[in-house]
Amino acid sequence: MMKSQLHRKESIFAIIFILIPVIGFFIFTFASLLFSGYFSLTNFNPIRIDYRFIGFENYLTLLNDKYFLEAVFNTFFMMLSIPISMFLGLLLAVYLRRSFKANKLIRVLYYLPVVSSVVAVNVVWRYILNGENGVLNHLLGINVQWLGNSVWPIKFAIIMKSVWGSLGVVMILYLAGLQNIPRSLYESADIDGANAIQKFVHITVPLLSPVSFYVLITAMIGALQSFADAQILADGNPAARTIVYYIWSKGIDQNRYGVASAASILLGVLIMTITIIQFKRSKRWVFEG
Amino acid sequence: MKKITLLALFVLISFLVACGGTSTTQSIGTDVTNQDGTVSIEFYGWGSIEESIVFQELIDTFMEANPDIIVSYTNSSPETYMRVLQNRVNNLPDVFYLPDTEFMLWADSGRLLNLDSFISTETLTSIWPEAINRYQYDRNEQVLGSGSLYALPKDLGPFAMVYNKTLFQEIVSAKGLDLAFPDPDTPLSWDAFTQLLNQLKYTRQNGQKVFGISHYELPTAIYSNNADFFAASDIRNEGISAPNFIQALQFVADLHLVHGVMPSPDEQVSVNGFQRFSTGGTVFSFMGPWDSKGFWENLSFEWDLIPVPYGPAEGAKSTTWVGSMGFAISAKTKKANAAYRLAEFLSISPQSQQLSYQMGQSIPNVISLAKNDYIQGIGLTGTNQQFPANRSMFIKIVEGTELIGGKARPAYFTYDSIWYNDLMAELIDVFMGSETAAQFANRYKSVLQAALDESYSYIE
Numbered sequence: 001m002m003k004s005q006l007h008r009k010e011s012i013f014a015i016i017f018i019l020i021p022v023i024g025f026f027i028f029t030f031a032s033l034l035f036s037g038y039f040s041l042t043n044f045n046p047i048r049i050d051y052r053f054i055g056f057e058n059y060l061t062l063l064n065d066k067y068f069l070e071a072v073f074n075t076f077f078m079m080l081s082i083p084i085s086m087f088l089g090l091l092l093a094v095y096l097r098r099s100f101k102a103n104k105l106i107r108v109l110y111y112l113p114v115v116s117s118v119v120a121v122n123v124v125w126r127y128i129l130n131g132e133n134g135v136l137n138h139l140l141g142i143n144v145q146w147l148g149n150s151v152w153p154i155k156f157a158i159i160m161k162s163v164w165g166s167l168g169v170v171m172i173l174y175l176a177g178l179q180n181i182p183r184s185l186y187e188s189a190d191i192d193g194a195n196a197i198q199k200f201v202h203i204t205v206p207l208l209s210p211v212s213f214y215v216l217i218t219a220m221i222g223a224l225q226s227f228a229d230a231q232i233l234a235d236g237n238p239a240a241r242t243i244v245y246y247i248w249s250k251g252i253d254q255n256r257y258g259v260a261s262a263a264s265i266l267l268g269v270l271i272m273t274i275t276i277i278q279f280k281r282s283k284r285w286v287f288e289g
Numbered sequence: 290m291k292k293i294t295l296l297a298l299f300v301l302i303s304f305l306v307a308c309g310g311t312s313t314t315q316s317i318g319t320d321v322t323n324q325d326g327t328v329s330i331e332f333y334g335w336g337s338i339e340e341s342i343v344f345q346e347l348i349d350t351f352m353e354a355n356p357d358i359i360v361s362y363t364n365s366s367p368e369t370y371m372r373v374l375q376n377r378v379n380n381l382p383d384v385f386y387l388p389d390t391e392f393m394l395w396a397d398s399g400r401l402l403n404l405d406s407f408i409s410t411e412t413l414t415s416i417w418p419e420a421i422n423r424y425q426y427d428r429n430e431q432v433l434g435s436g437s438l439y440a441l442p443k444d445l446g447p448f449a450m451v452y453n454k455t456l457f458q459e460i461v462s463a464k465g466l467d468l469a470f471p472d473p474d475t476p477l478s479w480d481a482f483t484q485l486l487n488q489l490k491y492t493r494q495n496g497q498k499v500f501g502i503s504h505y506e507l508p509t510a511i512y513s514n515n516a517d518f519f520a521a522s523d524i525r526n527e528g529i530s531a532p533n534f535i536q537a538l539q540f541v542a543d544l545h546l547v548h549g550v551m552p553s554p555d556e557q558v559s560v561n562g563f564q565r566f567s568t569g570g571t572v573f574s575f576m577g578p579w580d581s582k583g584f585w586e587n588l589s590f591e592w593d594l595i596p597v598p599y600g601p602a603e604g605a606k607s608t609t610w611v612g613s614m615g616f617a618i619s620a621k622t623k624k625a626n627a628a629y630r631l632a633e634f635l636s637i638s639p640q641s642q643q644l645s646y647q648m649g650q651s652i653p654n655v656i657s658l659a660k661n662d663y664i665q666g667i668g669l670t671g672t673n674q675q676f677p678a679n680r681s682m683f684i685k686i687v688e689g690t691e692l693i694g695g696k697a698r699p700a701y702f703t704y705d706s707i708w709y710n711d712l713m714a715e716l717i718d719v720f721m722g723s724e725t726a727a728q729f730a731n732r733y734k735s736v737l738q739a740a741l742d743e744s745y746s747y748i749e
Contacts, residue, residue: 043746047400048747067711131555131558133560134559145556148554148555148556150555237558238714255375
């Protein structure tokens with residue numbers, strides 16, 4: 001009797017604790033999703049009191065809107081930073097796995113961008129990349145208008161900044177993954193006469209594949225949601241506008257909530273599709289032990 | 290269990306009542322009042338910290354003179370202001386800033402209080418007619434510049450041409466030129482101006498290139514060549530394929546592409562016109578009255594205004610754009626009288642108007658004050674505040690003379706400014722030299738027309 005009362009009390013508390021995030025999810029995520037879906041079928045403009053149902057016109061507008069298609073291209077193009085940061089992050093983790101004097105300091109330095117304010121980081125990078133007075137051009141002795149109107153420099157600038165910004169978190173995750181690889185595997189490989197590269201390729205890389213998979217999935221979702229680089233670093237430069245920037249610009253800036261909602265729905269579908277494909281394909285290359 | 294439920298209910302009700310704020314029981318006229326008979330209104334604006342301090346002082350003065358009104362003032366950054374306003378569109382502040390480029394959408398949507406029954410003839414005749422017309426809208430005919438009044442002007446901002454007199458003199462001396470300062474009253478033609486800029490090409494001994502002009506305001510060039518962004522016959526039709534428009538667009542592009550007297554579009558992104566002018570990197574630039582404060586505080590050289598140059602088209606006249614901001618009142622306010630009194634005080638009272646020009650923020654809205662106190666520089670005490678000596682240029686642009694005029698920005702005339710922002714982004718191809726103005730106009734006119742049609746689609 002006592003036990004069941006205790007259980008019931010615990011269950012009530014458990015439900016209350018669970019209820020808070022569940023209510024949050026329903027209000028801020030699920031309800032927003034429903035509203036987005038509904039608004040995507042209307043010409044809703046918050047300043048106007050009236051709006052009307054227009055079917056799939058907003059979706060057709062998107063498919064014919066060169067700015068949206070450019071935003072899709074830019075978003076995917078700037079994902080080039082993901083393999084680069086994964087590769088460099090892995091090398092860095094392998095290097096920092098060894099113990100030496102400045103090891104912890106270097107880890108902190110590389111991780112610093114991850115905990116820094118996105119806005120502040122982007123503002124600092126604007127100074128670094130300034131075409132006339134920027135540090136980067138002065139250091140390299142070049143004259144590239146990174147933030148200018150040409151299509152490619154701004155894209156490469158964002159890739160460069162993204163690699164710098166994500167290197168720390170990739171490194172930390174790989175370092176954690178490296179701790180879990182048994183030493184005995186490397187010792188066996190040593191006995192078999194494997195060199196450092198062979199050990200890296202045949203032991204380290206496969207055994208880190210779950211970490212790589214996690215990094216890839218989260219980085220791709222993050223890249224698909226990229227906004228600050230387009231807004232702050234590129235200052236709305238058309239060559240750097242991403243899908244989320246497009247959504248923000250259409251909705252918040254231009255009051256075209258119908259089009260913005262349709263773009264949001266398409267982005268959601270895109271993220272879901274890519275994630276499902278990656279999960280399906282992961283069976284081929286992720287080593288689960 | 291019942292006690293706990295009742296207690297919870299009591300707490301909830303108390304919380305909701307507390308959130309409701311001051312209870313309102315009485316009214317003066319049509320205004321809803323607080324229990325003590327006062328009226329609380331909310332005023333929302335944007336600006337720098339200095340501007341917010343000035344406005345708080347003005348509001349304190351207003352509250353002293355109107356003890357029955359309590360004003361709660363919130364100041365936001367210009368970057369976020371409109372987004373915040375849009376997000377609280379169903380619960381707008383009683384009085385708020387409204388840029389003229391947003392006016393048509395907001396007035397047509399019924400979000401703004403009609404001020405016809407509030408404004409007196411005396412007030413109407415004391416303000417620039419251009420400022421009053423800017424906030425008139427006929428909701429039935431959907432026409433700007435006539436019909437009811439939906440906001441009082443905060444300011445009129447003529448965007449004039451400014452030049453660095455010290456740098457001008459330095460270049461003239463260094464190159465041994467025989468050049469006098471440009472005439473402060475007579476506009477130069479584009480040819481004469483381009484020739485002048487070519488003569489002023491200069492590289493300092495440290496290798497720093499000095500440009501003739503920092504950038505060129507496209508609407509200014511278009512307006513000064515007797516052209517417009519819209520067809521003369523119908524404002525809802527595009528006008529970029531007209532020869533005068535194409536000529537003006539090419540003139541702006543050629544300043545960099547052909548003459549090399551203006552920074553490239555990329556260089557303009559790296560250092561904007563204001564920064565380049567402030568650091569002595571260019572002789573000419575553009576400024577509005579609101580830049581005066583920054584210039585007074587930061588510039589260590591002499592500067593002055595001249596009329597913008599005019600194009601070769603028939604009937605062309607020196608014409609630049611004149612921006613504006615209004616004090617709008619929410620259509621849903623329950624304190625319309627108090628809100629209007631505040632808006633009127635900020636818009637036309639001598640205190641607010643004098644403080645505004647003395648702070649280097651705007652020219653006065655009140656005609657007599659602008660033509661006398663402002664032009665004479667009454668209250669402008671510091672040495673730097675004596676610039677620009679030709680401050681009457683601002684007044685001439687607003688008032689219009691035989692040679693000089695002003696006109697609202699293109700986005701003011703349309704339902705929204707999306708078409709204009711897209712046009713500006715696309716024009717980069719012309720400014721980079723990838724295509725001529727004529728090629729661009731031919732390619733883009735149908736896109737622009739579609740954008741204009743979409744802009745007006747809400748009011749068809």
